Amino acid sequence: MTESARGTSTSSAGAWDPVVLWSKPESEREGTPLLVLFHGYMANEEDLMGLTDHLPAEFTVASLRAPQAVGPGFSWFPLSREADYSVERVVESVAAVSRWLNEVRGRHSSVSILGFSQGMAVATSLLRHRPADFACVVGLSGFAVPSEGHEFFRDDEAAAAPVEFFWGRDQEDQVILPEMIEFTHAWLVKHTKLTKILYSNMFHSINLRELAHVREFLTMTVLGRR
Incomplete structure (x- = not known):
């Protein structure tokens, strides 16, 4: 069962009031580990919520909608091949997510993040901006963005205290x-404690074998430390 918190998704990440789907009602979230999901390009907050059934039940899962409407769904920032792409657009979007995290993280025992495709770019960028704030990070069929020297990305700090990825x-x-x-x-080899697994015949998607590995990873890195 999911609970929805409806905000207003706008074209400006700076004014972003996110639409969020929650796996638990508010009364059951206090003290639980939080896992935040970031969907891919032209998807929405419902896209990854089906993963919840395959993840440890101890987690509260929150799935966010990206700020920019694109086609049938939403985008976190323009694609790199598009004329209006810039590192600043990535920073604007990720900074808005970071502000939202500040509002909710105090209720939870830890925060972990998971991104698929473009959502992995959000997750890695959050880690690079707040390298000490996440129990672990999961990236599925995605990528990290070149920082181009932007001060938002604190890569040296990430390398100094690498997080399980x-x-x-x-x-x-x-x-x-x-x-x-x-x-x-x-970037991942240099800045994280990387677990990398390749899957055949999955292409640009997520399969059940991968989800079983993600469940095991979350259990060992987060629940095993409580």
Whole structure:
């Protein structure tokens, strides 16, 4: 069962009042570990909530809607091939998510984040901005963005205290550009405690085997430490 908190998704991430789906009613969230989900390009907050049934029941799961309406869904920031893409647009979106996290994190024993596709770019960017704030990070069939020297990304701090990171993908995924995969792999190896698993015949998606590994990863890295 999910509970929805309806805000207003606008084209400006700076004025973003997020639409959030919750896996537990508000009365059951206090003191639980929080897992925040970030959907992919042209999806919405409902897209990843089906994962909840495959994740540890101890978690409260919150799935956010991205701020920019695109096609049938929403986007966190423009694609890199689009004229209006910039690192600043990424920072604007991720900073808005960070402000929302400040409002909710105090009720939870820990915060972990999971992103699929473009949502993985949000998750990695949050980690790079707040390298000490997350119990673990899960990235599925996605990427990290080059920082281009922007001060928002505190990569040196991330490297100094690396966080447990699960990265699952299929080498036959044709959606994420090879140069983005190369950058992402290099960044994760240097800045996180990386668990990387490749899945065949999954392409740009999530499969049950991967979800079983994510469940195990969350159990060991978060629940095992409580």
